[in-house]
Amino acid sequence: MQITPLIWAITIAVTIAFFVYEFFAHVRKPHEPGLGEAARWSAFYIVLALLFGVGIGVTSGWGYGGEYFAGYLTEKALSIDNLFVFLLLMTSFAVPRVHQQKVLMIGIVIALIMRGGFIAAGAAVIDNFSWAFYGFGALLLVLAWRQAFGDHDADPADSRLMRLVRRVLPVTDTYHGDRLTVRQDGRRMATPMLLAILALGVVDLVFAVDSIPAIYGLTSEAYIVFTANVFALMGLRQLYFLIGGLLKRLVYLAQGLAVILAFIGVKLVLHALHVNELGFINGGEPVLWAPEIPIWLSLLFIGATVAVATVASLAKTRGAAPGTDADTDTDTDADSTGRSVPPSEPGTTAEDAARR
Template sequence: MSVDLWVWVVTAVAIVGMILFDFFAHVRTPHAPSFREAATWSAIYIVLAIVFGIGLGMVWGWDHGTEYFAGYVTEKSLSVDNLFVFLIIMTKFAVPREFQQKVLLVGVVIALVLRTVFILAGAAAIERWSWVFYIFGAFLVYTGIKLAKEKHEADELSHADEQKDGLAVRLLKKAVPTVDEYHGDRLTTKIDGKRFITPMLVVMVAIGATDILFALDSIPAIYGLTQEPYIVFTANAFALLGLRQLYFLIGGLLERLVYLNKGLAFILAFIGVKLVLHAMHENELPFINGGEHIEWAPEIPTWLSLLVILGTLTVATVASLAKTRRDRAEITTDPAAVEAQEPVTHKES
């Protein structure tokens, strides 16, 4: 797949243009978006991603088109799980709802910049060393196992303020003076002639730091589905562009997706195995099979990967909603549970 420089430039300009439009049309004036606004713009960004994928398939072939859609669905699903972490960070720093859009948009920009760097680095490494796929694959299998062991507690959000600050936030607070109260959506404020940073800047640093960790998972995952840097970049970009709207659209649903991390864990492990098999097929390491390609190693086709990803996400979502519905039914039918949920009132004598 050969992509001319002008195509890269036009794509980058279009993405920057969409981010600027998002800022001036929705984020510049602080407000909490309604469900209708969030749903409308989420749908628009999803439709744009689908239209782009269809166009890509028509121009460069449907093998690459399938790779794009597999990458887009994977990155979108990983982003949904990341939203729960963003929700915890927002809760910890008590970000007013009308300012959360600005924090999220800055987080999207930071994530896009970081992932672009990782995409270019990954492409250079893959072009030079085919054995990098072994590392990517082993890392994704490890990440999948680790993610499968994690679980979102039902009361995790209520204890968000008890969590310790991350390294980036601690270093920031040591380097510059901070204030605890918000001053509108300003990043800094001046008090008695001295400049302070506000919690708005602190929470942006916190989300930016988590974006680095997210990129470490997502970039190897999508390189397991395609080795085309242009597809990797555009799939990531379109998955991130609708992230702000998706946060407000499914914010209340995030706590109910209790099995989402299990589904994502399986997807990451599956792609990790796919990468290892690909590395074996292209093997050049002298201590493995004498440096020869391992011909019996099967190559998992992208269309099968897409079916596995979609099927896993469907099962995880349905199972999550069924479990939370069942748990709520048990609470309402259990008198002891209902009594425990009710606040205690004291009568005056």
């Protein structure tokens, strides 16, 4: 796949332009997107991603097109899983609904920057060290285990990092609009909004470690890895507001993603054996009997796994109440720890409400 520096420059410039437009058109003025707005923009970005994949297939061959679609589907599924943590984070820090767009927007930009760095590093490692596929494969198997059996309900506001930040930075008791810092009693203080964004940045770093090795197990083309990640992140903000009430019903999504990560991990190990250069494995020669999993099988397996996990989740939670914690967090305040407290009465502070 021949990608010139000019194509890279245009792609990056268009990506930046989209996010700048998103900020000035939707995020700059604090508001909670309506269902119609969220649905229209979510559909727009999904259609745009699909058309881009068709364009890759037509111009570069459907082998690359298949790699893009498999990568996009994997990254989109992982992004939806990210929304669970975003929902937990918004509730934990009691971020007002009208300001959640800004937190999500900043988090998505941080995620894209981090993933861009991981993509560049991953491409350099793969180009120079074929044994890296063994490492990526082993990492994905570990991540699959953690995805299936790890703790997905930890409180982001009470993590060790947030406790350290609160010891170093003075934090206000309540939000001050969408401001990150304010001056009180003659000194500069952070707001819970800043803590929420810092926590989101840490979450983005963890997700980058998950997602980049996964997609490199499907394609070695850095351009496909980058664009699949861009399109998976585009529209994530709108998707948060669109399916927020359904997130709690996707009870088997974590297990489905664990299966996908394990599958790609095995695929990477098999590929590593096929291109083996390590002296202590088969005398440093490729293990030719190791099968290569074709991209069409990967795409079929990933799509089927996502479908089964979704259908099984909806069947399991049929009749469950659609509301989520995020539906009510508009009416909560935050104390200086960033954790939600009961809504305060007129004339009281969030600290008073927390003492009650």
